[in-house]
Amino acid sequence: MAAKPRVGIFDFTGCEGCELNHLNFEEQLLDILEHVDIVEWREAMDERADELDIAFVEGSLSTPDCITRINAIRRKSKILVAVGACAVQGGVNAMKNLQPIEAVREEVYGEDKYLFPTLPALPLSAVVKVDHEIRGCPMTQIEFLKVFTALVMGKRPVETDHAVCVECKLRENECVYDKGMVCLGPVTRGGCAAICPSFGQYCTGCRGLVSDANPAAMEQILVDHGLAAEEARKKLQLFNANQLEGTQS
Amino acid sequence: MSGDLNINVHHLTRVEGHGNIVVNMRKGVLEKARLEIVEAPRYFEAMLKGRSFHEAAIITSRICGICSLGHQMTSFKATEQALGLEVSEQTLLLRKLLVHGATLQSNVLHALFLAAPDFLKVGSVFPLVASHPEVVKAALRMKRMANVMAEVLSGRAVHPISCVPGGFTALPTTAQLAELKRGLAEQMLPDLAFAAEVLQTLAGEIPDFSRPTEYISLRSDDDYALYDGDICSSDSGRVAVSEYRRMTNEFVVEHSSSKHCKANRDSYMVGALARWNNNHDRLCGEALEVAAKLGLEPGCANPYMNTIAQVVEAVHCAVDSIAILEELMRRGIKPEPPNQEPTRYGTGVGATEVPRGILYHEYTYDRQGRIVKANCIIPTGQNLGNIDNDMRKLVPEVVPTRSEKEIAHLLEMLVRAYDPCISCSVHMLDVEFIR
Ligand code: SF4
Ligand code: SF4
Ligand code: SF4
Secondary structure (H helix, E strand, O other), X not given: OOOOOEEEEEEOEOOOHHHHHHHOOHHHHHHHHHHOEEEEEOOOEOXXXXXXXXXXXXXXXXXXXXXXXXXXXXXXXXXXXXXXXXXXXXXXXXHHHHOOHHHHHHHHHHHHHHHOOOOOOEOHHHOOOOOEEEOEOOEOHHHHHXXXXXXXXXXXXXXXXXXXXXXXXXXXXXXXHHHOOOOOHHHEEOOOOOHHHHOOOXXXXXXXXXXXXXXXXXXXXXXXXXXXXXXXXXXXXXXXXXOOHHHOO | OOOOEEEEEOOXXXXXXXXXXXXXXXXXXXXXXXXXXXXXXXXXXHHHOOOEOOOHHHHHHHHOOOOHHHHHHHHHHHHHHHHXXXXXXXXXXXXXXXXXXXXXXXXXXXXXXXXXXXHOOXXXXXXXXXXOHHHHHHHHHHHHHHHHHHHHHHOOOOOOOOEEOOEEOOOOOHHHHHHHHHHHHXXXXXXXXXXXXXXXXXXXXXXOOOOOOEEEEEEOOOOOXXXXXXXXXXXXXXXXXXXXXXXXXXEOOOOEOOOEOOOOOOOEEOOHHHHHHHHHHHOOHHHHHHHHHOOOOOOOOOHHHHHHHHHHHHHHHHHHHHHHHHHHHHHOOOOOOOOOOOOOOOEEEEEEEEOOEEEEEEEEXXXXXXXXXXXXXXXXXXXXXXXXXXXXXXXXXXXXXXXXXXXXXXXXXXXXXXXXXXXXXXXXXXXXXXX
């Protein structure tokens, strides 16, 4: 790209934690701004743009209005990057897809449920073409910088497709299974430097499944470590409800 | 002016989440002035059903990135109360420190990145990179410092990792604590003083508007209540957190996918200004000095001053963090696994002052430690009715002298002053609904 790439940042249904993480690049933020022009970002600025080189999009799609907006963003953007678990997999929002939608709305709004339209929570790729993905809940900052640098230099970013366990072992962490906990590291895509086990927590699977994951075997491991079958399934569904749909009983 | 006015600010900028401002006036009579919430509902309470107590905070954290720590803290307190889990003094100190860090982070971000562009008459923080580089750099340094606090104490700032019900899965070293203290004393405090000076020069840009309302915040005998306290209303005094339903009375309105709240009047305000009005006597001297400098007075009824109250609080958080760090270093960090052995299964309520106001979580657990019922009441939802009421008073006051564009801008600034987090406010629950 010859001139400075024109970048837009957009958000759909999510917690805006991924967007916030853009601002959390305190040290790099001023450098980033030297290499691109941020021309649209509702959360930080008033302006709107007609054409974009790169759109970074957070959040899942969950209302009819979301579908209209994502189509418009796709039309005006050369490259569209899905940012964070909500945009890539549907994220935690997709858990609601596991329950009948009417029941969910009733639970929350009682008899007023028809006031607010809602759809199942979808990843961006269910509606538009997504060129690249930055995973994580919140999006993993090291991965963002990698993808961002590659795109600004006109290169194709490399995707991570190995398990969190690989990175966890490299960091020589004590495996949380040895502490009596359970962990989704074996089926979850790395790229986060196994940050959760490094802080004594288990991996909740936020970065989605590796492409050759065997969720049924993972579920069995959880059951072997004392979880009830339903509990084990729920643990796997936390960030991957849409991906596991086919494996449900 | 003809007495007709139509304002429609679609997808309000520089706030978190999606909302529209709609105002219309016909022949001098105000027909509509309100903030419409169009964010998609997310149904968190429904997602929590059947989940184990280990997962509750992991899920509710995802209601809001910027308040993720506050959601976790509130969730832990509700769970710990419901399951009879005691936590250590060390855990309490570390949690208070984390809450200070999150308040610093959010208040600085809002005051300098989202609200300051209004005072400097630009559309975003980006032009300030060129025109006011030292302000932007100081703001980034403060944010970094607040993030370092979160990273050292909990793994990361957005969706913290190592805080769990009953304690922590990883603990900082004394050397890390000493480093945090040095950063706060040598960098954060001078940067905050500089930010206060800059805001002092801009004080004339804060709109002059006043509408007394009911102010609700936590209040504690021991400190400036952020991590915990009783519910305190400027109208009716203190009640226990367990009484929260009586102090919120959620109800559905058709122009908002987020429910509204009321207590003694038809709306109330939560957040930094409410905390200031109710608890200014608990602030440290340094924070009170900054308040005096910036013209913030007890009993302030100007919602635009919320931004100033945030800066005053940030000073308090930095000063008190240093005191907590000293206390932790004096005691020495003891290795201790989180206490996760329930002694009972029942219902618990937690309340925390997150940057935008009081946050409540209530959970009921079954005998397997799984959630059967959950309720979360978020600060922005509590402020929505008050924002509408402010607009209804403000619009007729400014119509005679201001253009439509100026009025729209004043309204946007008003909404932004509340620092609303619309994505959080859109949640869901099973409260009886009152019309
Ligand atoms: S992926 Fe996680 S951090 Fe990002 S918007 Fe969704 S819930 Fe928030
Ligand atoms: S802690 Fe989790 S990620 Fe690390 S090695 Fe064990 S199973 Fe794998
Ligand atoms: S360790 Fe697992 S849960 Fe934690 S960030 Fe990595 S993928 Fe996500």
